Amino acid sequence: MAHSHSHASPHLPEDKNARRLLLAFIITAGFMVVETIGGIISGSLALLADAGHMLTDSAALLFALLAVHFARRPPNARHTFGWLRLTTLAAFVNAIALVVITILIVWEAIQRFYHPQPIAGATMMIIAVTGLIANILSFWILHRGSEEKNLNVRAAALHVMGDLLGSVGAIAAAVVIMMTGWTPIDPILSVLVSCLVLRSAWSLLKESVNELLEGAPRSMDVPALKRELRRAIPEVRDVHHVHVWLVGEKPIMTLHVQVVPPHDHDALLDSIQHFLEHHYQIEHATIQMEYQPCNGPECHLNETTAGHGHHHHH
Structure with a gap:
């Protein structure tokens, strides 16, 4: 941040997260090469x-870093949500690459069962231990950063946590090879x-595909949301045409609300928005208010109860 105005303070946690992520990324990517x-x-x-696993980590760290970076870039006329979807697309490509890596490694492991390769146990040991130290270091850097509940930083820390297991596996294999010289332990642990x-x-694949297909957040229960909204705000008679989707982990919603004609239109709109933000963490909702009952094929789009026909009126 070159300009130091009074409004630079809200960006501090973001910058701190970005710095932590960058540092962890450099360490992880460096040791992946090693x-x-x-x-x-x-x-x-x-x-x-384990290097393959480190690749997943450095990729996860990179996406987290990009997400922090893109979240700062303002939306423009063409990309009205900014660039947040790019990170989802990258995550999707990464997930596919990981599946390919896994298949290659398992294939190679099967080959090695039949034709065991000589392995330099001591070299393997040294590298595996440095890998473990690198992971502990990244995890420590990230974990210090997880008190600001940043989803990206937390996800990255979990990745690194999984990687610790990978390094431990490589160390275990090295120990067995140095003690007994039994090389098949290496493909087994790989x-x-x-x-x-x-x-x-x-x-990663599940999350990114859900987001790319405009799926609702996993935790969101649309029928429950409709019931709660009707219960919480007495003027609301009916909720329909509900669409929820995610852009860069931020939920976005559009809905039609049939209401009793209010005295104060804006106040009612406000209380609906407030409800969505507080109970469902939806900061970005577009609400269309109507005074007539909905009719037409789309009215019962989100209805899960049977017995609601298209021609059904109140």
């Missing part, structure tokens, strides 16, 4: 699998680490 090279030199597949990669890939 582990890849180490895996090739020592001939260890578990190290390569498959286990790949499962970790696959798990984070799967959740």
Whole structure:
């Protein structure tokens, strides 16, 4: 931030998050390269699998960083939501890449069961331990940052947490190889680490696809929202045409509300908006108020109860 006006203070937590994320990203990406090279030199597949996991982490950190950055860029006339969807698209591509990496590693592991490769246990040990230290360092940096409840920073910290397990797996394999010289432990543990990669890939894929398909947030129960709104605000008779979707983790909603003709239109609108913000954390809602009952095929779009026909009127 070059300009230091009085309004620079709200950006501080954002900047602190961005700094933490950047630092964790540099550490993780750096050690991913180290582990890849180490895996090739020592001939260890578990190290390569862990490097694959580190790739998922550095990608997660990068998206978190981009999301913080794009969230700051103001929307413009063409991209009215700013650039937040880009991070979702990137997450989707990343998830697919991870699935491919996992398949390659598992395939290679199966090959190695039949034709065991020599592995330099000591080299593998040194690299695996440095990887573990790198992970602990990133996790510590991020975890200090999670008191501001930033979803991105928390998600990134969880990623790094999963990565600790990957490094521990590689260390375990190195210990077994140094003690007993039994090399098949390496492909066995590489498959286990790949499962970790696959798990984070799967959740990433689910979340990003849900967001790309304009799905409602997982936690949102539209029929309940409609009932609650009718109960909370007596003037509201009916709620229909409800659409909820996510843009860069921010829920956005449009709805039609059939109301008793109010004395004060704006006050009623205000209380509906206030309700959505407080009970459902929806800061961006577009509400259309109507005085006539809704009729037409779309009225019961979100109705889950049977017995509501299209021709059904009150």
